[in-house]
């Protein structure tokens with residue numbers, strides 16, 4: 001097996017761990033990044049150390065033309081795309097009353113429209129291949145909401161609707177579409193929270209800890225594999241039981 005996985009926003013955090021985990025499991029990796037930096041070099045190095053091919057592709061998921069170019073590059077290099085992981089995401093938290101219009105729009109543009117842009121650019125190739133896996137990284141707040149995150153929660157809830165609708169459209173083409181909804185995972189995104197806030201959150205989680213990027217990557221690995229061949233249109237929570 002030499003399947004190809006394309007992961008967006010994969011130089012750090014959850015995306016990075018997904019890329020490394022899939023590389024360790026025999027996939028060739030197409031890794032999208034926005035800015036060239038040390039994190040990119042280190043991630044590419046780890047992927048290659050795992051014995052996998054790694055194509056790095058600069059691009060902005062919120063720009064449709066950029067996504068079409070990225071998809072073409074992956075196909076030109078590897079000939080196919082078996083797994084797409086829509087991971088790139090941002091937060092711009094603020095209570096709605098104080099939120100700037102552009103902060104609402106930016107979060108929707110990257111998280112939700114970005115997921116649309118990349119998927120739309122790639123789905124034609126998966127249809128031609130007669131197989132594919134699309135795994136969208138949502139969030140538990142897309143299911144339950146969170147004060148200060150109307151923009152982010154709306155984008156992540158939108159991803160769930162997108163996932164279920166697309167799963168219904170392309171199931172007959174042997175393309176499986178699922179979402180993963182992480183809870184609180186230790187990454188740069190959650191590092192910005194104050195220590196006391198993190199402690200409060202941990203108390204509310206039955207497993208009494210924040211998740212690791214590996215906790216999420218293992219579920220993505222499962223959804224990408226043959227072991228999950230009868231699962232589509234689902235939202236798998238990876239949240240230590242935080243939301244039941």
Ligand SMILES: NC(=O)c1ccc[n+]([C@@H]2O[C@H](COP(=O)([O-])OP(=O)(O)OC[C@H]3O[C@@H](n4cnc5c(N)ncnc54)[C@H](O)[C@@H]3O)[C@@H](O)[C@H]2O)c1
Nearest residue numbers: 009013014060061087088089139182183184185187188189
């Ligand atoms: N950390 C958590 O607790 C948590 C919880 C639930 C969901 N998530 C989701 O998991 C995903 C990864 O988050 P993370 O915690 O690793 O955060 P992170 O900030 O470490 O990683 C996000 C990545 O997305 C990239 N990115 C941002 N905008 C982009 C764009 N326009 N084009 C291409 N790439 C772009 C960034 O460069 C970065 O590499 C996100 O979708 C996030 O919403 C995270």
